[in-house]
Amino acid sequence: MIVELLESHEDHEDLEDKVSALPVLALTEARRLLRHPLTLLGFALFALSVVTEVGDYWGPRPAFSLITNGMVLWLGVLVFFAAELVASASRRAGGDELLGVLPTSRTRRTAASCLAALGPFLVACLVQAMLCAGYAVWEVPLERPPTIFELASGPLCVLGAGVLGVASARWLPWRGSSMLVMVALILYNNIGDEATGRHLLGFYAELPIWGQWPYRAAKGFHPGNTDWHAVYLLALCLGAGALAMLRDSPRRWFWLGAGALTLVLAVVAGWAQLP
Amino acid sequence: MGATPVRRRGLRSLAGLAPRLLRWQPLAGAVVIVVVVLIWPTEGWKGGVWSLRAIALALAMGALFFLDDAAAELIAPVPTPLWVRTWTRAGAALLATLPVWIVALLVEGGRLPGVWVLWLSMEFAALLAAGLALTALLGRGRGGPEPGVLAMPGMVLIALAMLAVPEDWNLLSLKTTDWASAHVGWAAVLSAGVTALLWAVRDPGRSGWRSRAARPSSSATRP
Numbered sequence: 389m390i391v392e393l394l395e396s397h398e399d400h401e402d403l404e405d406k407v408s409a410l411p412v413l414a415l416t417e418a419r420r421l422l423r424h425p426l427t428l429l430g431f432a433l434f435a436l437s438v439v440t441e442v443g444d445y446w447g448p449r450p451a452f453s454l455i456t457n458g459m460v461l462w463l464g465v466l467v468f469f470a471a472e473l474v475a476s477a478s479r480r481a482g483g484d485e486l487l488g489v490l491p492t493s494r495t496r497r498t499a500a501s502c503l504a505a506l507g508p509f510l511v512a513c514l515v516q517a518m519l520c521a522g523y524a525v526w527e528v529p530l531e532r533p534p535t536i537f538e539l540a541s542g543p544l545c546v547l548g549a550g551v552l553g554v555a556s557a558r559w560l561p562w563r564g565s566s567m568l569v570m571v572a573l574i575l576y577n578n579i580g581d582e583a584t585g586r587h588l589l590g591f592y593a594e595l596p597i598w599g600q601w602p603y604r605a606a607k608g609f610h611p612g613n614t615d616w617h618a619v620y621l622l623a624l625c626l627g628a629g630a631l632a633m634l635r636d637s638p639r640r641w642f643w644l645g646a647g648a649l650t651l652v653l654a655v656v657a658g659w660a661q662l663p
Numbered sequence: 664m665g666a667t668p669v670r671r672r673g674l675r676s677l678a679g680l681a682p683r684l685l686r687w688q689p690l691a692g693a694v695v696i697v698v699v700v701l702i703w704p705t706e707g708w709k710g711g712v713w714s715l716r717a718i719a720l721a722l723a724m725g726a727l728f729f730l731d732d733a734a735a736e737l738i739a740p741v742p743t744p745l746w747v748r749t750w751t752r753a754g755a756a757l758l759a760t761l762p763v764w765i766v767a768l769l770v771e772g773g774r775l776p777g778v779w780v781l782w783l784s785m786e787f788a789a790l791l792a793a794g795l796a797l798t799a800l801l802g803r804g805r806g807g808p809e810p811g812v813l814a815m816p817g818m819v820l821i822a823l824a825m826l827a828v829p830e831d832w833n834l835l836s837l838k839t840t841d842w843a844s845a846h847v848g849w850a851a852v853l854s855a856g857v858t859a860l861l862w863a864v865r866d867p868g869r870s871g872w873r874s875r876a877a878r879p880s881s882s883a884t885r886p
Contacts, residue, residue, distance in 0.1 A: 426816055426820065429820055433820075433823055433824060433827050436824075436827045436828070437827045439829075440827060440828065440829045440830075443829055444829055444830045461823070462823060462827060465819060465823065466816070466819070466820060466823070469815075469816035469819060470816075473812070473813070473816070476812075480809075480812065562688065563686065563688070563689060563728060563731070563809070563811060563812050564688065564689025564692055564693075564724075564725065564728060564811070564812070564815065565692075566815070566816070567689065567692065567693070567696075567721075567724055567725075567815055568692050568695075568696070570819070571696050571699070571721070575699065575703070578703075
């Protein structure tokens with residue numbers, strides 16, 4: 389009997405090696421993240437902001453801002469908190485010890501939580517595509533059409549927010565720490581001046597110049613390379629993922645190396661985006 | 664020994680235990696944020712208004728953790744009713760945040776038109792009341808005995824919603840004329856917060872509304 393049990397256990401381990409539970413876990417986590425009230429309300433807030441912009445502030449400048457960085461504020465902030473809450477749910481419920489005895493390791497659960505951030509990212513891409521279609525149908529006047537890299541910056545920030553939320557949950561397991569992380573992000577976002585183009589070092593980067601009140605007219609664009617800005621944001625997303633994995637993975641040197649590589653990429657892209 | 668000295672001694676020992684009974688660490692983090700915001704360079708009276716609004720939000724988010732009570736389910740049957748325990752914690756939150764707010768007003772007040780000091784204090788009171796009410800409601804609902812971690816992003820959501828609404832409904836306006844509607848709105852938030860807090864701290868055993876005892880205890884499920 390004991391031999392049979394041991395054999396079945398070995399079979400289970402073999403099966404575990406062959407069929408990774410990661411995709412299933414990632415899908416489950418993505419579903420939890422997408423159904424989290426904060427994520428749903430984030431999408432609702434973005435829709436409300438679109439309605440408000442159309443009603444109160446519509447013009448070439450607001451239309452360009454909305455489609456390039458609108459998602460960062462209304463959706464990205466809330467996805468960060470939602471991802472932090474979802475990733476820390478088992479710890480807050482006192483269930484980490486229970487999960488610890490399962491065949492799926494904590495490393496794999498962290499990886500699944502990071503991959504789950506692709507859920508809001510893909511939905512954000514879909515919403516962005518629908519917004520682009522709306523602009524085309526209603527022939528919204530823009531100073532120039534946004535590039536694919538400019539359109540990607542909003543969803544990329546949503547992806548980064550989700551992954552950073554997981555990293556925050558893993559590295560800072562104290563109540564209220566996510567508030568400090570968010571404030572640090574906001575302060576970091578304000579380090580650069582728009583006139584010099586250094587505002588692109590932040591995440592909520594305003595691309596068109598606002599001009600005079602009521603800030604609706606097309607007045608040109610701030611200096612800086614927005615293609616490299618998207619690469620910079622992607623590097624930061626990957627870096628946040630490496631940071632989250634570094635906490636739990638036994639292969640610490642691998643994730644340290646990966647993090648260092650993404651840091652180098654972020655520095656290069658951050659430098660290249662400046663005018 | 665009379666009753667008053669005994670009560671005094673009890674209050675003194677309770678005050679000594681406060682750091683262990685209250686979750687003060689998030690508020691300490693909020694005070695660090697307040698210091699950073701105060702030294703962060705901003706221009707003009709509009710910068711001052713936004714700085715004080717950020718400070719009000721940070722303090723409200725830090726203070727709402729005072730309602731976290733890990734032992735809430737254990738001490739539920741004690742003779743001290745829920746409303747006394749919650750209002751004591753809410754009072755401690757007010758006592759802890761008020762001096763910080765006054766210092767912030769003294770630092771930023773010099774560059775603000777006088778009326779803004781009053782109106783921003785009202786916004787602070789409304790945010791504090793709304794935060795505490797949201798925490799108490801979550802604690803009574805699905806948030807468990809430590810709902811602060813859920814209420815904090817809820818406050819961020821409320822702040823973002825205030826920014827996203829159409830201009831006529833916007834409570835975070837910088838208008839110096841026609842601002843009556845915004846301040847009526849803030850008064851409504853303050854009233855709703857206090858009312859919701861009053862409602863949320865009713866004794867669950869007497870109200871007949873989803874008794875705590877009927878729900879599975881989160882502490883009972885822990886290993």
